[in-house]
Amino acid sequence: MEVFDTIIQISDSAVRLAIPLLLACLAGLFSERGGIFDIGLEGKMLAAAFLSAGVAAATGNVWLGLFAGIAVSVVLALIHGVASITFRGDQLISGVAINFLAAGLTVVIGQAWFGLGGRTPALPGDGRFSNLEWPVADALKDVPVLGPVYSELISGHTFLVYVALLIVPLSWYVLFRTRFGLRLRAVGENPGAVDTAGISVVKLRYSAVIICGVLCGLAGAYLSTGLAAGFVKDMSAGRGFIALAALIFAKWRPVQALMACLLFGLLEAIANRYQSIEIGALEIPVQFMQALPYILTVVILAGFIGKAIPPKAGGEPYVKER
Amino acid sequence: DPAVIFDLGGKFDKSFNEAAFNGATRWAEETGGSFLEVEIQSEAQREQALRRFAERGANPIVVTGFGYASALDTVSKEFPDTKFAIIDVNWLEGDNIRQIAFAEHEGSYLVGMLAAMASESNTVGFIGGMDIPLISRFACGYAQGVKAANPDATVVQNMTGTTPAAWNDPVKGGELTRTQISQGADVIFAAAGGTGLGVLQTAADEGVLSIGVDSNQNHLHPGSVLTSMLKRVDNAVYDVFSAGEDLETGVTLAMGLENNGVGFSLDEFNESLLTEEMRAAVAEASAKIIAGEVVVHDYMSDESCPVN
Amino acid sequence: MQKLPKWADIVLIPLINLLLAFLVSGLVILAIGKDPIVAIQTMIDGAFGSTTGLGYTLYYATNFMFTGLAVSVAFQARIFNIGGEGQALLGGLGVALVCLSIDWPHWLVALPAAAIGGAVFGAAWAFIPAYLQAKRGSHIVITTIMFNFIAASLIGFLLADLLKVPGSMDPATANFPPGAHLPTFNDIFALFGLDVFKHAPVNVSFFVALFCAFGFWVLIWHTRLGFAMRAFGQSERGAQYAGISPLKITVIAMLISGALAGMMAINNVMGESERLILNATEGAGFIGIAVALMGRSHPIGVILASILFGFLYQGGAELSLWEGIPRELVTVIQGLVILFTGALDGMVRRPLENLFLILRKPTKNGAV
Amino acid sequence: MQSSVNEERQATAAPATSASLPPAIELKGISKAFGPVQANKDITISVAKGAIHGIVGENGAGKSTLMSILYGFYKADEGEIRIDGKLTPIPDSQAAIRAGIGMVHQHFKLVENFTVLENVVLGAEDGQRLTPSLSKARKSLTQLAKEYELDVDPDALIHDLSVGHQQRVEILKALYRKAEILILDEPTGVLTPAEADHLFRILRNLKNEGKTILLITHKLREIMDVTDSVSVMRRGEMKGTIPTSSTSPEDLAERMVGRKVLLQVDKTAAQPKENILDIQNLEVIDSAGVRRLKGIDLNIRAGEILGIAGVSGNGQSELMEVLGGYRKGTGSVKLNGQELDLTGKHSDGQSRRHRGIAHVPEDRHREGLILEFAAWENTAFGYHNEPEYNGKILMDNATIRKTCAEHMEQFDVRPPNPALHARNFSGGNQQKIVLAREISRNPDLLLIGQPTRGVDVGAIEFIHQQIIELRDQGKAILLVSVELEEILSLSDRIAVMFDGQIMGERHPETTNEKELGLLMAGMNTATSGGTA
């Protein structure tokens, strides 16, 4: 029973840790499926985390915070779009620049705004997304096996968690079952085909980038108003890069993205849980446990995942006349 | 003018840099004076900032953190007429240096006792930023305090990471808190900078107690923060600034319980959390430590901890 | 086919880009209530106004040259090495182990040994991702990111538990022996009786970096290995046709890349801190990516971009020292510089190309 | 220069429309510059409804550019477009599609990892949801397939299809969009003769339905076979339009190049000597586990050209790759009596070159050249380790540049500028750069694949001469080509490949396209391959 409880707790933790990765990963998925590489996920997430916490703190309204977070993330996404679509700049450079801008501006503005060194004040109850308790979750708690699964694992997450999980099938549907999805995938593979079919490559790519911005906005807002209660500088802590890794892991597919992010979440949850292990006389150093998710990722990558082939036209600006 | 140079974490690190900043600000507000300050960005700037302030005639100059030890060693010799103070270091030599070292283990011991007494599950937690000796000193003092108050209690320990991001990841702090709660912990001590904010927050959300660090963090979540382990860097800086150019140097101040260098916070936010019994117990322990009857083991003395 | 005269391409456009970046930075400074003119003066003065300031600028630039060249060399073979940070960290370990191994008689002996130590450790750290990419198809971008985290953990463990000086608070190795002290510019110029670059950490590693840049140029454009690397980078199938082994080239390119990143440690570890500390690289590995991209993976470009970033670092330090401008503003300026000079290049280039086309048309018609 | 459309229509086999109708397409005064390059200069052309109209011209003459303008892919700097007599501005491809124009580009515009169906539907969906569009398209695809002999599996992925089938998908795309005017840019460059014949049947069917077809090709025989009228372009200018019936291949070639061109290969009988290459029981299994070569036995002698005919995808590429050293195989291959390493350390391109095998690969863009390299660097490509290009440590770039300049002069590469990137040469000139590099090594054996694909007549003539010359120097040549005509005119001996096997050997004098075509289809009628 105790083992079972532990499993539930670790899974619960894995879900929470996976969600920001998942949202960022799906953001990258739309962008890269449309042929725009984005290593600026991290920066957009950070900026969104900052502004959603900032606005939520200032207004006490988490919804306003959420919209502000999405808005700033979309603005950064559009900068990336202007640079890489309109001006055919280097997408990697543009992404790097956005990461720098976000890291700097969040603190500079935050300091000017709240005077807390880039931190926002801790958010009050209404400034945060609270956990949604599902119907009769409490009553079912003591039912063996299914009770804890329902009341702890399924119930009791914030609104954004369920939104993120719903976005997975939605993304799949949009990408593979709609006109927009067909065109988006095509523009990431061969923009020439899209162009000769009489569809605007530029418009499609901008929509990809904007969707990416919205999803990164959700990811950031979840960090600062769902998981934490306020913004702390650099709080995205490299999650945008892990999301990119997950994206490659998932071979640019939504359901696999969910799996990859859950795997990363799970590995981190396990590493959190078992930081100091002693096997006989040998004490495994905590640093090893902390590196374990990364080591396992490499092992899995080398062992099980074949070659991940990115969208063909990704990273290249579309130029028809040279 | 006096000057203060903060460590890489920056003056808003929710930890001792911030405490130093608060001390300096308090001095400025009380005296109307002004001071120079800088947050460095890279290792190479340690010496640079020290030297540039000294050249400008700043006196005295406070540097926060052991990271400055070797830089100060060099620069203090170049400026024999400038007075320097360094926090968290006690191994330098120099007539113009005041070294201020805190006995974090003693303060941690007291909050460890409080944690053990407040715990109903007999399990308490510790969340540190990185696995470095300074944090181990906190952890070790804390564990000793816990065991002293309740030999049967368990201490769950976690570190948040291995990169500088470890100090600024409240999300991870929150997650570790939940993990520790699921392992039974109902009082959790966070010594992890900005990450600690996530610990305190989550503890409040989940209805368990937390313990703040360095500055008084009781007000962050009234009724949920059991107490804060105080490290009075603010007082140290305030004293240095107040003494001004008359600062007594060539000394090493050991800031422990006896001179109120460390301690725990008691204010209107946690009055109701600390029972008479608990207060009495720590007062007694504190007296014994000051009297030398109880020796709190300092992790740094032999780099190991008798309990964990 | 040349649409722009060469001078416009390599001087005018970058200059306009930089101006735009600084213009926007000025607006940001204005927005937080400071004086942008004073700020830029402080930065330029701080970074170039004295030999000490220049010395700091060049010190940072040296770090970025190593990591920038590291990223560039892999990129010539179209391998995206994001692992410079981890490789440089491991390089630090190699340098530290070499420096601490014996009591070095003279820096002239210690420097090559340490450089080799750093290079070997850096290369070794790059080897596994390279091998996995070539053999198992594991995406090198992910594996190198992972190896950055693993390197940080490894170094953290070694410094906190094994290499630390017993009894010291500092998770750092012991100080290197005096024989491993690298002459700084100050030491060098003192030989000529000049007292310049006083206290600045810039040291002989700077010349090693320049030499590496030159070596890079020779390697890439004047050796068969470089030829093979570039060919492989442009077309993997073509390379196979030509008898160039993808496995070999991937591994060799990454080994060179890792070695260059690892050699950065002779500057920051051996030259500056003279011991290995936690987080010794301070993100220089990531700056190296920006430097390589902005420098178009060409050694001259990398050198110039490194100096630009060195300027931003040192000038930024002066800003926070004297102007009370938060250090994060420097990050913003860096971001803007990268954005305008790197990504928004086309914004300036295209109008300029049209301008030159119009300017040139009449003469062309006249000639025909 | 311009001959009137009406004249031309009377001169040709009458198309199925009445003479009073306005021309289907009229381009007037079209000009287009790419930066300093004037790709089209004041071009005027008109095409009657229901006609098949050919456009010929040297590489880089501006044919593709003109068609891309008509299709709205590029915007003309000047000029106007009339469709069915109506002034129709075509600012983008959408407008072209609305005007009933469809185009099959020289380099297909297909999404490789999409299915046929998805490619057809892309841009022509009805409504937001995909499924109804797909099922509708599936139906009309079956319909179109029946009508025009255009069968392809709608669910196949593009990259699994042969080029011939990919091209059908491009045509289907246009027809699905109800195109009345179809532009085909070098459609047969990548097709087998059978596929090409099939294509022309389709084109005639389309014409009979009243559709207008614009056909760009370098193969003058095709122009003579299928077109009603033909326009000639040179250096961005329109040099005139003539009824096909009143011209000949020689005449067209002369108009294109501006000089007389020899269209027939002029060669003496071969003088084969000792065996150079001996292949026995060569097998290749690819990474997917498919047997690509199933026991090949072949030999080539000094001073002869062995032509390999076959529909592409039947193992020719694999054969070349094994011999070229970048694919592993089993069996025995002897060069000058010495065994070649097929699997081990020495099975790579470098070792092969050392052994005296030169190789002009089938795909010059992806293999034979590094497009981003300067021409001079491509001169050393594959031979970059050779001693004459290297000092002790450094490469001897000066020598390479000099060699490149010499090659350019010998092979009449235009422009003769070694510093120009390979990408900026036309297909014919790119091919000459590769050929010069490989031939100048004085190899014992030359492997040469698709030597004249997409190359204009002037260059073809030159390339063929070079190959014959090399043979006459006593070298062994293995020629792989999907052009039966090329195989027949160049080879001294012909082996036909089908499904990874040699179906038989023939002599060019005693065989014909029909017999070879049967062999290529896997039908072995006569006695198996006797050699002289």
Ligand SMILES: Nc1ncnc2c1ncn2[C@@H]1O[C@H](COP(=O)(O)OP(=O)(O)OP(=O)(O)O)[C@@H](O)[C@H]1O
């Ligand atoms: N996208 C482009 N950018 C710049 N110049 C171009 C571009 N496309 C074509 N050109 C130039 O325009 C000229 C005409 O090219 P085009 O492709 O129309 O020739 P073509 O007649 O189709 O040749 P080919 O027979 O080789 O297909 C070329 O010489 C080339 O230099």
Ligand SMILES: Nc1ncnc2c1ncn2[C@@H]1O[C@H](COP(=O)(O)OP(=O)(O)OP(=O)(O)O)[C@@H](O)[C@H]1O
């Ligand atoms: N980037 C470019 N800049 C200038 N001219 C170009 C460029 N790309 C292609 N061209 C020109 O366009 C013309 C056609 O090029 P293309 O690649 O279509 O060659 P091709 O002769 O059609 O060969 P293939 O049959 O292999 O397609 C060439 O003359 C070439 O010089």
Ligand SMILES: [Mg+2]
């Ligand atoms: Mg063409």
Ligand SMILES: [Mg+2]
């Ligand atoms: Mg062509």
